[in-house]
Amino acid sequence: MPIDDYSAAAQKIAAFLKTLTTLGDLRLKYRITAGAGAADPDGLEAREIYVELAGPDAGMLTQRGGELLRSLEHVAAKIIRLDPEEHDKVSFDAHNFKALRARELKLAAETAAEKVRRTGQPYSFAPMSSRERRMLHLAFRGYGDLETSSSGEGLRRFVVAYPKGYEHARERSRR
Amino acid sequence: MTQEQMPDNMQELVTEIAKALVDEPSAVEVEAVEREESTVLRLRVAPGDVGKVIGKQGRTARSMRTILGAVSMKHHHRYTLDILEEHGEKQASGE
Numbered sequence: 001m002p003i004d005d006y007s008a009a010a011q012k013i014a015a016f017l018k019t020l021t022t023l024g025d026l027r028l029k030y031r032i033t034a035g036a037g038a039a040d041p042d043g044l045e046a047r048e049i050y051v052e053l054a055g056p057d058a059g060m061l062t063q064r065g066g067e068l069l070r071s072l073e074h075v076a077a078k079i080i081r082l083d084p085e086e087h088d089k090v091s092f093d094a095h096n097f098k099a100l101r102a103r104e105l106k107l108a109a110e111t112a113a114e115k116v117r118r119t120g121q122p123y124s125f126a127p128m129s130s131r132e133r134r135m136l137h138l139a140f141r142g143y144g145d146l147e148t149s150s151s152g153e154g155l156r157r158f159v160v161a162y163p164k165g166y167e168h169a170r171e172r173s174r175r
Numbered sequence: 176m177t178q179e180q181m182p183d184n185m186q187e188l189v190t191e192i193a194k195a196l197v198d199e200p201s202a203v204e205v206e207a208v209e210r211e212e213s214t215v216l217r218l219r220v221a222p223g224d225v226g227k228v229i230g231k232q233g234r235t236a237r238s239m240r241t242i243l244g245a246v247s248m249k250h251h252h253r254y255t256l257d258i259l260e261e262h263g264e265k266q267a268s269g270e
Binding site (some may be wrong): 012013016019020023024025026060067068070071072074077078079084126154155 | 185187188191192193196197211218227230231232234237238239241242245246248249
């Protein structure tokens with residue numbers, strides 16, 4: 001379901017966050033941007049609603065690889081009734097976590113690309129969220145000689161980078 | 176906020192989040208059960224909404240538990256979440 005009413009969606013997310021700050025006593029401030037203004041200037045995220053969190057408890061959000069941030073993001077996406085494949089339209093951020101993580105992934109992609117070229121073998125990344133996998137796939141778009149795919153199920157799903165045509169060659173040899 | 180108010184607030188916190196997730200908010204009930212070291216929040220929703228609060232691969236339930244965990248840490252008291260299936264009748268799991 002596309003987000004057809006940004007202000008209604010933003011209000012629902014604001015109500016959810018207010019529940020956490022009042023009843024949950026989390027000291028968080030938030031700013032919600034929806035529509036064109038929410039777009040990621042780096043083009044790494046497909047977001048249409050951007051929620052920036054700050055305040056004394058914002059540090060909790062980015063601990064353990066941003067687990068709490070991702071949980072808030074997931075519940076918010078469900079509250080505004082996004083289909084699973086549309087969850088990327090909502091992005092929660094704190095202390096510039098998303099941009100920093102994007103930079104880390106870009107560096108990891110560069111290192112992996114160098115290794116795949118040197119060895120001619122596939123390179124498997126650690127399991128990560130669908131958003132982070134997407135960022136990796138995007139980072140590899142710049143390398144015309146390499147390809148990526150995802151492997152594994154659920155929480156264990158990870159990105160694999162390999163030389164262009166590698167998978168096809170293996171498929172053929174299997175027959 | 177006093178210590179006595181907290182379980183009530185947590186009960187309401189889970190109620191509010193669950194109501195936002197389901198199609199039948201009026202059917203949402205949350206009961207707080209005090210244990211020695213923690214408080215169990217037992218969430219009950221309409222049978223058709225159970226999947227909505229659990230989510231694909233349990234992701235929504237896990238997210239709610241992570242949120243409760245953060246709130247627990249702030250309050251130095253552990254809150255856990257139980258999601259109950261419809262009154263007495265256990266839902267067929269298909270296994």
